[in-house]
Amino acid sequence: MTITAALAEAQQVIGRLEARVLLRHVLSCEEAFLIAHGDDELTAEQSADFGRLIARRAAGEPVAYLTGSREFYGREFTVTPAVLIPRPDTELLIELSLQRLPVNGGRVLDLGTGSGCIGVTIAAERPQCRVTLVDASAEALDVARGNAYRYAAANTTLLHSDWYAALADAQYDLIVANPPYIAAGDAHLQQGDLRFEPQAALAAGADGLADIRRIVAEAPSHLASGGWLLCEHGHDQADTCTALLQQTGFVEVFSARDLAGIRRVSGGRWTPGSSA
Ligand code: GLN
Helix, strand or coil: CEHHHHHHHHCCCCCHHHHHHHHHHHHCCCHHHHHHCCCCECCHHHHHHHHHHHHHHHCCCCHHHHHCEEEECCEEEECCCCCCCCCHHHHHHHHHHHHHCCCCCCEEEEECCCCCHHHHHHHHHCCCCEEEEEECCHHHHHHHHHHHHHHCHHHEEEEECCCCCCCCCCCEEEEEECCCCECCCCHHHHCHHHHHCCHHHHECCCCCCHHHHHHHHHHHHHEEEEEEEEEECCCCCHHHHHHHHHHHCCEEEEEEECCCCCEEEEEEEECCCCCC
């Protein structure tokens, strides 16, 4: 079968773009190759590999788990089913972090790093800062370690920790997190790509706020004076998060909107003595 015929057949079952991404993965090629070599014959092995991926995608597996990769802030990150698939919305956290980091360095803590997409991106964008990436999942930490070696090994440190638990009295200029924030009973957890992602990376207690509460409450013990906490959250959690930050004594509390116009990240600044 030719490349063109294989793509046409795949598109009967899965989306057009997904079919092209999966075939590029099988052939380890760029999009330009698919276009220029449409009449090339696939080998029997390539056809079989492509067929298996189409069947898995048709059964619901996320494309990123099938290819083992997802682009985030301009870099390809290795992903496995042990980690959340990086989302474009989370790039907002990167923008807000880069705006707030001291120009000549800064100590950053990425809580619940998963694939490492947040911490590794900050470390790669700002080689002079030091980034600590923590996760409670050893499997996730292995994935993050691989991505750190790929892009920013020199200024990253990885630590197995349940949020702040293993950090002792370390202090940071910026704490950033995209924690689990979906309510445990939310029907979305049983739908689409979410079914295949680690539930521990998605769900957080009956109201989805269990981890955010902990992250906000313990942040002051780990923030240097003037340091920032930035936290991603659900589409309807901005008011609750900003209230939590204010009650805890954060100042300059704000929420920022994602690409869809939703208040998706909230943050605040810690200055000792600012507490109400
Ligand atoms: N920090 C990772 C990300 O933003 C993982 C987040 C998570 O597992 N909740 O993709």
